[in-house]
Amino acid sequence: MTGATSYVLHRTLKTTLPKIERGEGNYLIDTDGNRYLDACGGAAVSCLGHSNARVIKAVTDQINRVAFAHTGFFTNIPAEDLAEYLVTHAPQGTGKGRAMFLGSGSEAMEAALKLARQTHLERGQPNRARIIARTSSYHGNTLGALATGGHAGRRAPFDPLLIKVDHIDPCYAYRFRHAGESEEDFGLRMANQLEERIEALGPETVAAFVAEPVVGATLGTQPAARGYFRCIREICDTHGVLLIADEVMSGMGRTGSLFALEQEGIHADITTCAKGLGAGYQPIASVIAAQSVCDAIESGSGRLWNGHTYMSHAVACAGALAVLKVVEEDNLLENVRAMGNLLHMRLRDRFGDHPNVGDIRGRGLFQSLELVENRGTKSPFPAAKGLAPKLQRKALDVGLMCYPSQGCADGTNGDHVLLAPAYTTTPEEIALIVDRLSQALDAALVA
Template sequence: MVLRQLAPVPQASRNGNTRPAKESAVLQRDLSYDFALLARGEGNYLVLEDGRKIFDGSGGAAVGCLGWGNQRVAEAVMKQVLAIPYCATVFYTTGVQEELCCYLVESTKGHMGRAYIVNSGSEAMEAAVKLARQYFLELTPSQPQRTRFISRRQSYHGITLGALAVGGHDYRRAKFEPLLMKNATRVSPCNAYRGKNPGETDEDYVARLAKELDDEFQTVGPDTVCAFIAEPVVGAALGCMPAVPGYFKAVAEVCRKYGALLIFDEVMCGMGRTGTLHAWEQEGVAPDIQTIGKALGGGYQPVAGVLASKHVMDVLQKGSSVFVHGHTYQGHPAGCAAALEVQRIILEENLLANVRAMGALLSRRLKERLASHPNVGNIRGRGLFWALEFVANKATAEPFPVEDHVAMEICEKGLSKEYLVNVYPGSGSADGIRGDHIIISPAFNIRSDEVEWLVETIGRLVDDYFAEKRRQ
């Protein structure tokens, strides 16, 4: 096979600037964009083919929890690949899968009963939805009428059709609405910045949202709902939005009232990202089913998972004992090896304590540096999972027009030699379509001097971007 020399062709960047690019055979996310060539990673830095060394302030999409080039993780994966790279789980299991699942179950202090390892957050949510449905079929007596799910507007639970259907991200759903199942409905998110009424206390806000969820159960038929699905800290769709105190206890009570399950999507906010291994530990509420991903394997292999409570697993085991679901690459040995070694490092190096300490510093410094900026409407987050939401008018919280691509342009500008910082763009945080935010989610082993540099660099980036925008 001879590799052909790629010829330069003109391409336009997202901000409309045409620049030379090489012809590609890759079906990229955006066919009109000239993607930078990533050569390697060195600790908390990404090195591009053109020599730029970029500080990774977001770990991709909050994936890179240990930084890049970790020798221990690489060796663990290679050792497993040489031993056995693939496991046909219809016949076999592997020691590395058993050990990883045992660790995950034990990390929940007795609440969860089993773990199911897949390759992406979307796959995990598909499995969680099917497990919730099958749970009600396995109950004695069974409840086959339970076919519905309730989630929240401006939520994102995955890009596959089932996961997309139970989510509420308008932009990602729009082109595929005719293909999505119609048995999923949505209630308001818990968004203190945009959702609370003037003068409303947290307690009153929680009561209002809990009543809205209760009313939705009544509207669709309380005995038809399988589960309520939510992220403890909303990631890509709302930009690191934590719930107000007491919210998840209130919605859990509504679910118990009607016998529905509670599913927590912790693909982005879990596995230590917000300061505890499981984000729900900070809410005082444990879910019936939980999805995990991203920081589970830190980007060293594609790996995600589902955790099911002992109660859910007891019902399944006393029933058919067969989960009617499966993937060719579920429990992939190399993925399990990466995840297990990443979790060992987090534990041995006490990195969750560092997430909490550096998260507190990041929170304080972001607010000191940018809270007064006229285009920064809100700064929110938890642990090492923070976001800036940008507004055209701070007094009214009016978002920028969609066509301005504010978050994406800020992130693009950050890659230039004046800043050399990577942050993650998001949109739809105002109403599902409008609303720009950037996510700052560095590695768990970040140092205080790196936090200081990161905040100051992002501060300069935001200042410069909006100064240029005002001059246009």
């Protein structure tokens, strides 16, 4: 409950939230017995549903052994094993890298930015301090991560507190690709914005370029055009700029490969992962540093200039390792690809001719609808209509959790709805998701 009956400082103080009592497979059940089919994993988190016995056992076993041993004194077995798993499964080019573990995606992004800065200092390039990212991106809510994100609406209230970050346009085909332009030409044109910006700023001042391989919350599961990220990699290498891949939402299998960048054929210098890593059983995020970054530190100061009390927490790492083992042992990436294709097809069948669905896009079990007032002109609904929040409420009314957001068109206007079902999802659940989403959208459009 919220309002006078609750002492929790909720995200909204003006409505009453259902109280969740338990999870059962891909459903959450509230204290009134209502069942919600979780089609978005909250925010692309719960990739194994809500009652995975193997993950729960791994977490409780670890608590029974030891929960916490400060990393200033010790390492622990789950952190070592998890780091080895992630580094050895990371995209080719990562080399003999290393990983650190933190509590949230935002913390991981802060650590990634600092790691990029440290790398340049270790290499004797102290002028490299500028960050370039993209508009309509989200990299977290702490101040450095928020400054890096390019979502105008989320940044606005805190603007006076934010460090200066440069933003280029995202590789967002629905709104940026010219009529008649090939996918490759579009990708090249958008990637070249990075080179132009680096040259304008002075390459010797630029530390890192930050991008989500598939943009999640702010654009609605937007993959880049073919060739875009290869070109980005080349530009970064040419100018000595580090590439930071924010895979907080798109990584850990969500798009059908363990790392989203695998499908682009490149590696990042620094990669962040979170959400699907702990699958919601534990709050955990990772920062993976490629070998070149680790080499700079090892041959320099030899110390990581960043520490947090709970980093590499043994229980969190044990939970994440169990999640990755379930994904591997149950061959779930194959299910992500198969069910992702099915979900995309079913969305096209149901919404392909819908007058208010402008685009249907995504990769793997990471799919979205972009909602527009007019398909011909692509004009969005005004933000004041509040379509996204209405859709979220109407979906809950029909027992569906989906993840609608606002601002995709210009940072303020433009609604989309993101779907990110569990990797264990079935064709029957996909059919139910599409049916319920259709009912909820009809209701939200007239509300």
